């Protein structure tokens with residue numbers, strides 16, 4: 001049994017979140033919905049924000065970063081089309097919430113965060129919840145994780161000016177990459193698939209993310 005099971009005062013709030021924010025907006029994959037029902041989102045935010053953890057918006061997690069809106073987490077996860085046996089790379093561990101959702105749905109998650117303090121806290125949270133199928137790295141995720149490539153899915157939870165080439169190169173045949181691409185105000189959520197003919201790109205709609213900072217992202221200010 002993967003993941004969390006314990007006393008949880010937020011079960012009904014989480015049910016409501018899944019029904020009203022996620023199912024009602026069209027996310028259908030039953031495995032994704034089940035994962036969103038299981039992962040205790042309130043454990044990934046600070047004490048003073050726990051009572052807002054299931055609201056329909058992002059929340060601050062320190063260092064100028066955010067935990068993404070629940071619907072966006074579900075939408076991006078569904079786009080990866082995970083069946084359970086995959087090896088997935090995540091860029092931008094942040095709070096670790098999206099990492100937990102992925103860990104519920106695939107074989108192994110490799111997650112990279114550039115801000116060490118966030119990476120340590122996320123790891124502590126995820127380990128305390130019992131997740132064992134996650135590998136952690138601190139560094140520039142725009143370079144991917146070449147030693148572990150290829151991946152069956154890659155998810156980038158920060159906004160890039162363009163799709164980083166190393167991430168395209170680290171996709172297995174048939175694998176999917178989900179990434180927000182655009183300027184620093186707003187972006188398009190792109191689904192990039194490696195197909196025999198090359199690369200296929202589909203837009204999943206408009207989003208707003210914090211910057212992806214790195215060699216293949218934005219420059220550090």
Ligand code: SAM
Pocket residue numbers: 065066067068091092093094095096097098099112113114115118139140141142157158209210211212213214215217
């Ligand atoms: N998925 C996270 C969650 O559920 O809490 C939200 C992530 S937050 C919107 C984006 C994260 O990407 C931030 O923590 C930021 O520090 C990180 N980040 C930005 N550029 C990065 C890079 N090049 N490599 C790794 N992490 C990066």
